[in-house]
Amino acid sequence: PDNREWSLDDFEIGRPLGRGKFGRVYLARERKSKYVVALKIVFKQQIEKYRIHHQLRREMEIQSGLRHPNILRLYGWFHDDDRIFLILEYAQGGELYKELQKYGHLTERQAATYIASLAQALAYCHEKHVIHRDIKPENLLLDHEGRLKIADFGWSVQSKFKRHTMCGTLDYLAPEMVEKKAHDHAVDNWTLGVLCYEFLYGVPPFEAESQSDTFKRIMKVDLNFPDQPDVSSSTKDLICQLLVKDSSKRLSLQKIMEHPWIVTNANPMGSCKSG
Numbered sequence: 001p002d003n004r005e006w007s008l009d010d011f012e013i014g015r016p017l018g019r020g021k022f023g024r025v026y027l028a029r030e031r032k033s034k035y036v037v038a039l040k041i042v043f044k045q046q047i048e049k050y051r052i053h054h055q056l057r058r059e060m061e062i063q064s065g066l067r068h069p070n071i072l073r074l075y076g077w078f079h080d081d082d083r084i085f086l087i088l089e090y091a092q093g094g095e096l097y098k099e100l101q102k103y104g105h106l107t108e109r110q111a112a113t114y115i116a117s118l119a120q121a122l123a124y125c126h127e128k129h130v131i132h133r134d135i136k137p138e139n140l141l142l143d144h145e146g147r148l149k150i151a152d153f154g155w156s157v158q159s160k161f162k163r164h165t166m167c168g169t170l171d172y173l174a175p176e177m178v179e180k181k182a183h184d185h186a187v188d189n190w191t192l193g194v195l196c197y198e199f200l201y202g203v204p205p206f207e208a209e210s211q212s213d214t215f216k217r218i219m220k221v222d223l224n225f226p227d228q229p230d231v232s233s234s235t236k237d238l239i240c241q242l243l244v245k246d247s248s249k250r251l252s253l254q255k256i257m258e259h260p261w262i263v264t265n266a267n268p269m270g271s272c273k274s275g
């Protein structure tokens with residue numbers, strides 16, 4: 001759709017898809033074109049209350065400027081007296097973490113395909129000086145082909161300068177973020193290691209009873225691989241090359257895409273029907 005002024009009258013609202021901290025997402029259809037979208041509705045008084053207008057503005061500016069098959073499109077936005085509406089691409093397959101919950105863990109082929117898609121999407125983001133900083137299963141959607149779509153750029157930033165702000169959930173934080181040190185796009189490489197582990201074992205690698213224990217495990221890179229499910233040594237090799245404390249020593253996105261486990265297992269089409 002072009003970027004003329006949209007309004008609520010242009011859309012038929014369908015079922016609610018989900019509810020985030022700051023807003024709800026509904027299935028919707030543009031009346032004239034019958035184009036199906038997801039409409040994210042954020043109440044203005046929530047924006048004032050949580051003081052997130054800069055974060056929301058950043059999400060809108062960044063996501064609307066990105067064009068990549070594994071990044072959910074933000075087509076445009078409009079507002080009325082008390083709400084802001086984001087017109088987002090509709091991903092028909094639903095949330096990846098629901099898939100992970102349903103099966104407990106993914107196959108090595110599924111995991112490798114999603115990691116390859118994420119590496120490609122992140123390489124594109126880093127080229128545009130964008131660090132996502134909040135890649136977690138809750139922010140990943142699947143399209144009708146089972147292709148991965150990164151959603152929710154609420155925490156992403158322009159990485160012109162080193163970032164210091166604390167953000168995101170605990171399990172996915174790289175050591176330099178936990179230490180509130182300056183960090184750069186290498187934090188996303190660490191997160192790929194966390195995600196790859198979680199795709200294969202069903203739990204993130206540094207999960208612990210308390211936040212402080214998780215912090216300690218991240219700082220020590222206290223990584224161990226359970227015996228079950230049985231995961232190939234090639235996979236463990238990739239995870240160990242990503243969960244490295246020194247951010248300069250983490251495998252680059254390019255090297256991830258060339259890793260034997262990815263080359264052998266990832267579906268180049270990026271889609272993998274479940275199972």
Ligand SMILES: Cc1cc(Nc2nc(/C=C/c3ccccc3)nc3cc(N4CCN(C)CC4)ccc23)n[nH]1
Pocket residue numbers: 017018019020024025038088089090091092093094095141151
């Ligand atoms: C932005 C967007 C969402 C989206 N698609 C979907 N979002 C959400 C859940 C969304 C959500 C939103 C905010 C907070 C939490 C969840 N759930 C979905 C569930 C879906 N189904 C259909 C497929 N079934 C297997 C599971 C239920 C399909 C699309 C979904 N496309 N674009």
